[in-house]
């Protein structure tokens with residue numbers, strides 16, 4: 001712990017010779033042929049793989065063979081050094097990654113006969129805490145499946161037996177879509193207490209059957225151990241040790257049950273987004289946007305972002321039958337060697353009285369010093385300490401920063417985050433609005449064109465022949481058909497203009513203008529559709545091409561019945577003059593201003609006049 005004590009003096013550990021990528025080969029557990037083995041002569045850094053006639057070799061910082069136990073992993077992955085790093089305020093994250101049945105859960109949680117890395121780390125943390133005064137440890141454990149986060153900690157039995165009090169539990173929450181997911185963070189005072197909570201949590205984890213594992217984990221499980229260590233200059237170092245047991249990759253169709261296939265789909269989707277995040281980390285271009293890609297990313301972001309230490313354990317099966325899955329895991333492991341952790345210590349300012357109080361109250365044996373709820377969150381006055389889903393970059397401020405600057409920085413970040421969320425929401429609303437307006441305009445435009453085509457057919461078809469020797473009427477009919485054609489052309493031009501307008505909408509200054517135009521165009525087309533519908537129902541459409549509806553309407557009109565309007569209301573027969581007046585009253589502002597839709601309105605007016613002439 002000498003190192004931890006040195007580090008809490010405020011010197012950030014920039015880098016340490018930790019293992020960043022290790023490969024673990026599971027025991028074969030059957031007589032089936034194998035295609036993969038660890039080349040233990042090569043200083044345990046190489047994996048050999050048969051690929052047909054080829055023998056391939058992969059090199060990693062450390063390769064663990066089937067006979068090596070979890071304790072060996074803990075030692076060779078420098079578990080004690082990683083724990084020291086957490087005490088100095090660094091976020092250290094350890095992943096188990098691999099196909100289903102490859103031994104991830106065995107590595108992290110252990111088995112009945114063997115302790116897992118989790119137990120070994122917890123013991124190491126509490127051993128470290130017993131050497132440094134004023135350390136407090138909090139733990140939480142939850143699982144992620146698709147868009148759901150479930151708290152796995154069940155503190156009821158510990159509360160009932162009195163080893164945990166209500167004050168020892170704080171809640172953190174994460175908003176996922178519209179859902180609020182809450183999980184407990186418990187202040188634990190001994191390794192036994194912590195492990196008992198985690199043991200119960202493991203039992204509550206969702207499990208099922210996969211193609212390779214009869215007791216397969218059907219969720220991603222995460223355990224965070226928050227370690228707060230009093231530091232110099234009225235500060236506290238806050239480091240988090242995160243252990244992640246990812247669900248195994250599996251081909252969806254290979255899962256034997258319907259439920260299993262469904263969960264495999266969800267798990268593969270979240271693993272894909274995590275893979276993308278890891279790829280960005282490998283390329284050194286991790287962007288904030290990756291955080292929003294899945295709930296898994298959201299939960300892990302705080303523990304993977306620059307400044308955190310990342311160690312990946314890739315678990316593979318040696319069997320020939322699993323060769324292709326193992327090779328793809330090895331490929332991912334090879335690429336992950338490019339991830340370089342630039343570890344950064346995190347400090348939070350605390351008042352001197354606070355530190356003194358924490359020191360006086362500290363009692364590794366579990367004395368009730370939590371009456372004032374001194375959790376990392378409350379003591380630091382940071383309501384979202386180290387929790388996923390919240391902006392926590394401010395945590396990385398150096399100890400030399402003044403309290404004033406830190407406060408200003410935090411409030412600026414909060415303001416920025418609020419603004420960003422508002423802009424995102426407004427943008428989403430606008431695009432939804434625009435999409436639906438666009439769709440509605442498009443369908444009305446199509447309807448108008450169809451109706452104009454019907455008009456053309458009507459004026460140029462047998463009706464023209466019916467007119468016989470009436471040159472004036474024939475000329476009017478031809479004019480009506482020409483107007484309808486022009487109207488169609490104008491509509492098509494109008495459509496192109498709208499498209500152009502929509503693309504220009506990216507510019508905020510024209511966004512409002514284009515919305516207004518779209519809305520007035522929508523009103524206009526709605527009106528057009530109604531007016532055309534009315535016209536088609538008028539008695540003037542007594543042609544051979546009239547639809548059954550229009551025929552029955554005209555027949556009713558001839559027999560002196562009242563016509564039915566488009567809205568289904570009964571409309572007493574109006575004189576042509578009255579109808580023209582009504583049409584003028586409903587003119588859109590665009591039409592009144594004589595805009596690009598003039599040809600369409602002229603065409604309609606001409607058609608209705610023509611109808612009336614013939615009716616007379």
Ligand SMILES: Nc1ncnc2c1ncn2[C@@H]1O[C@H](COP(=O)(O)OP(=O)(O)OP(=O)(O)O)[C@@H](O)[C@H]1O
Nearest residue numbers: 026100101102103104105106210213216217247248
């Ligand atoms: N190194 C090992 N030593 C002994 N047994 C192991 C080892 N690795 C895996 N096993 C055994 O193999 C079986 C499957 O392992 P485990 O459940 O850990 O796989 P997994 O990768 O977590 O699978 P899934 O992704 O389906 O949850 C278990 O019975 C486990 O005990």
